[in-house]
Amino acid sequence: MVTMKTDPGWDLLNAPRPSTSLARVLEQSEHVKSLVEESAEALSSANKALKEELAERDAPPRIENALERSEAAESKVQEASQELTDVNRALEGEIWFRHSTRYGTFHDMLTGLPNRALFNDRLEHGLAQAKRHNWILAVMLLDLDKFRNVNSEHGREAGDVVLRTVAQRLKMGARGDDTVSRLGGDEFLYLLMEIREEKVVGLIAEKIIRAIQAPVAVNVPGGANTTLSIKPSIGIAIFPKNGTTVDTLVIGADLAMRQAKHSNTGYAFAR
Numbered sequence: 001m002v003t004m005k006t007d008p009g010w011d012l013l014n015a016p017r018p019s020t021s022l023a024r025v026l027e028q029s030e031h032v033k034s035l036v037e038e039s040a041e042a043l044s045s046a047n048k049a050l051k052e053e054l055a056e057r058d059a060p061p062r063i064e065n066a067l068e069r070s071e072a073a074e075s076k077v078q079e080a081s082q083e084l085t086d087v088n089r090a091l092e093g094e095i096w097f098r099h100s101t102r103y104g105t106f107h108d109m110l111t112g113l114p115n116r117a118l119f120n121d122r123l124e125h126g127l128a129q130a131k132r133h134n135w136i137l138a139v140m141l142l143d144l145d146k147f148r149n150v151n152s153e154h155g156r157e158a159g160d161v162v163l164r165t166v167a168q169r170l171k172m173g174a175r176g177d178d179t180v181s182r183l184g185g186d187e188f189l190y191l192l193m194e195i196r197e198e199k200v201v202g203l204i205a206e207k208i209i210r211a212i213q214a215p216v217a218v219n220v221p222g223g224a225n226t227t228l229s230i231k232p233s234i235g236i237a238i239f240p241k242n243g244t245t246v247d248t249l250v251i252g253a254d255l256a257m258r259q260a261k262h263s264n265t266g267y268a269f270a271r
Contacts, residue, residue, distance in 0.1 A: 111167035
């Protein structure tokens with residue numbers, strides 16, 4: 001997925017991250033650890049060879065003292081290696097924590113899709129690009145018909161399986177610059193970038209409907225396995241025809257979706 005930029009100094013996904021600098025520190029620390037381990041191994045080999053040599057002959061006290069100091073140095077190097085291991089593990093944990101916290105801020109945890117906040121940011125960038133290059137841009141709002149029946153008849157876990165499957169199918173069908181987002185519940189937002197002709201949007205909507213309507217295998221632990229078929233309703237708002245802001249386009253798509261659901265047409269364009 002490509003993120004569009006209007007301000008090179010700000011982007012929700014590509015802004016400088018604390019975890020990035022920590023990752024560099026971890027990489028450097030791992031390199032130092034490998035050097036320390038190599039040094040410990042070299043000292044160990046040298047001390048072993050020296051011991052074997054001294055065991056075969058009488059050695060002056062200064063040589064024995066040198067061996068003792070070398071063995072003490074070997075022990076300290078090994079301790080340093082262990083301490084570096086502990087530090088690196090702590091760094092890995094901190095990087096994971098920061099990444100997961102940031103990820104959860106801008107993504108839906110059930111499906112892994114961008115959430116509404118990130119979608120709005122992508123749409124803002126998309127609008128700036130569309131205005132600059134005189135492109136057509138489309139916002140789709142997708143709702144799963146009778147989804148409540150899935151939860152009531154098959155359970156919440158079955159509903160989650162359906163939502164994750166729909167999210168995966170939407171992602172697989174998305175083009176490079178498009179954005180698929182979970183709005184909440186059984187609703188999804190779909191940003192179509194750089195559309196040359198409005199009729200193409202209708203063809204994409206039909207393709208999405210076919211993909212989502214394909215049977216979904218629901219295998220829930222402790223429950224009966226079943227296969228479900230879900231039909232979506234899609235509302236479409238076009239920039240600049242139906243709006244020029246994030247809110248007007250999303251509202252227009254929502255109203256069109258309700259019209260599509262009411263008329264049972266699969267999809268409808270905003271008026």
